[in-house]
Amino acid sequence: MRLRSLGVALAATAALVALPTAHPSATAAETPLSQGKTATASSEENNGTTAALAVDGDTGTRWSSAAGDDQWIRLDLGSTATVNRVVVDWEAAYGKDYRVQISADGTTWTDLKSVTGSDGGVDTLDVSGQGRYVRMLGVHRATPWGYSLWEFQVFGSSDGGQAGCGTANAAQGRPATASSTENAGTPASAAVDGNTATRWSSQAADPQWLRVDLGSVQDLCRVDLNWEAAYGKDFQIQASSDGQSWNTLKSVTGATGGTASYDVGGSGRYVRIHGTARGTGYGYSLWELAVHTGTTGVPPVQGGGDLGPNVIVVDPSTPNLQQKFDDVFAKQESAQFGTGRYQFLLKPGTYNGINAQLGFYTSISGLGLNPDDTRINGDITVDAGWFNGNATQNFWRSAENLSLKPVNGTDRWAVAQAAPFRRIHVQGGLNLAPNGYGWASGGYIADSKIDGTVGPYSQQQWYTRDSSVGGWTNGVWNMTFSGVQGAPATNFDSGPYTTLDTTPVSREKPFLYLDGSAYKVFVPAKRTNARGVSWPANAGTSLPLDQFYVVKPGATAATINAALAQGLNLLFTPGVYHLDRTIEVTRPDTVVLGLGLATLVPDNGVDAMHVADVDGVRLAGFLIDAGPVNSDTLLRIGTPGASADHSADPTTMQDVFIRVGGAGPGLATNSVVVDSDDVVIDHTWLWRADHGDGVGWNTNRADYGLRVNGDDVLATGLFVEHFNKYDVYWSGERGRTIFFQNEKAYDAPNAAAITHDGITGYAAYKVADSVTTHEAWGLGSYCNYTADPSIVQAHGFQVPVAPGIRMHDLLVISLGGKGQYAHVVNSTGAPTSGTDTVPSKVTSFP
16 A cells, blocks of 8 residues: 655645645554444445454455445444544545545534545545544545445544443343353353353354343443453454344454453444454353443434334224224325324234224234234225225225125225235135226235135236235236236236236235234245245244334434444334435345335435345335435435345335325435345335326426346336336346336426437336346336327337347237327337227237
8 A cells, every 4th residue: 555645735715625635654552543443334345344344453454335436434433532633544446535524423424524536545634523423425436346445543532531431230140142151160141140250161162252132222331351261362342232233342353361341332232252263272261241331422222112103003802993993094085195194003813893994194904923813804995985986096005914804705905006905814805996996006915815706897907926816807907916826817918917827036024013912023034936825834033123213203314324323123103204314224134114104205305215235124114205305316225336146135125105296396316226136126106296286297307216227136016107207217137027007207298308319208117228138027008198198109118129038918008098109119019099098018029
């Protein structure tokens, strides 16, 4: 590496936008405040380049990020410090432009230095500021790779050190476990019993660990170790909120045993001593491990707690239960763009004579581990009386995880988009049409068992996955099935059906349930080539509620991000949440679960949520509603250029809905961008509003619905409508879609407004010219150009012509003659014509 020389002289007025000045290297005696402290990052290139390696004092190890500009590494100094110098030791993949920032709480940041035109090497920056957290925020990379730091060093003085650190030992008497024990006389518990004459000792091998459970998340400030003669030479002191994902608070090398105290900064429920090199030929042996807690910084966010004011928990003995359902329905029946949000949770048991009518933003779920644990001898009803028998706007509601025995033998579920019917056992039939058989435009069923017949009747389209049905009466345009026992056979050449025997990859949505009196979240396992329901086998993992930050109305994005940084999952209770900053999900296997269509509204043009390029994040059950200032991307999964293999543990996006306009003006260039590989999108409706408030060609402008850049992405149940340009733009390789429903933007003012590259109209589903392999089944696009019915859209679908491109069962429809399609896909397929709403189809392309 090279030490940077002084750059060009800078004007005094540009003191913050500066090239770094040369500074003598720290002397050997000067240890950075940052060394061994907790480090986190927006992403990590792989397991060998973690954030902790940038603060371990070893210039042979490094942190590196995913290949994207918007990346950061953050240090928790443990307490407030005065910072006067920062040394950024770049590997070859360096940041050309970046900021060094400081914060008191890890959420509100102040620039210490803004660097432009760095040429890498060692940047030594003279700064001045106070705070507990310091981060490098990348702006522009200098290479195609990510950002890579050998060391990120912060120098200065501690302001009060650990003055707020308690003297009590929070570990004493708490449950302790270990990787191994030497014998029955040296158990893990002996290291936390307060007795210096008893000890834990491990087997004689590396690595080994000792872990203590403090019982709840605590603010950690000091750890004391009292080694027996068999000591650890190299080890890490680590913390975790869940006992699975660990943050390194201190890395110790070259220790000599005896008694030692280590100041740390961070929070967690679990503390672990993770030994990597022994000081003797024996194992590791500790007389005592002591953990001290205090208020050295921002108090930790606590997991668990009550479910907030908008969750209604009932059991079969609840007085006036029918009235509770009726009262909520009276508020929500026609409140299409209102702010009310409600979740009914039914404890296991049998409910007799109930008719739960569901209006907007109302969800009903059983609290058993299996659907048959919660039995309703009655109905869950969705009808369209509020809209004169037209069910095409029965959006945003859900039913899940219970069984129904309908009063008259058939339940009515007359819904449109964004109304999932999951994990339901219907002991009878299911009618998907409104009373009077008016128009209907749904819909989605998954992991459900309908003993009787499903009657779609007037439903235009429907997708059913991994279920069983006793029969299926009819279809209008596009009825698609995958992994459904009892599904009708494919007949798309003459009818509406597309049927796949199995679903290639699926994983059911996480759900809340009761284990005795304790709330838990069940996270189902991935299935491959699934057919039929996943229950009662229920492969998966249960997470206790204290591993979730239970988000309630009034919570801030700062607190939400602090909870995520601690390692907590998120359970959004019903409500509308305004965000003044982006929610950053960076930990693998994080669960973000919403109840009652919890709604996130990004303010002032921020993005609503970013998910790092990590394994196994579960996003489920919430709505993102664009704000009046344009957001670039409402939801981003992964980072640009991401290429990690997540096939064993993919990120899933389920019942996550996007709305741009309708409740008021909304603007977003992109609704959802998927950069990670192997993501499974299971039921989404991305909707640029065609009615409501704040609706107009530019008033609620949103150019793209879904953009897929990652490889091996699968979409099952993809509903995307009315975007100004491409509704779906797919650039990743080996993408697959099973069922797609689309309407083009009603309000295109004229053909010129949507003409590009000599083509009239943006395809509803565009596969990039560079893609060589892509496959899709059961796709429909409809036009309803009410602003200019003379528009003739070139095609509904545009794909490369290549051996690996295979499109099955496509259709386009002109709704009442308001605009037409010239072709179905590329220049193939007959044009639509007239006002009779007759589809034009292509069963196979090319």
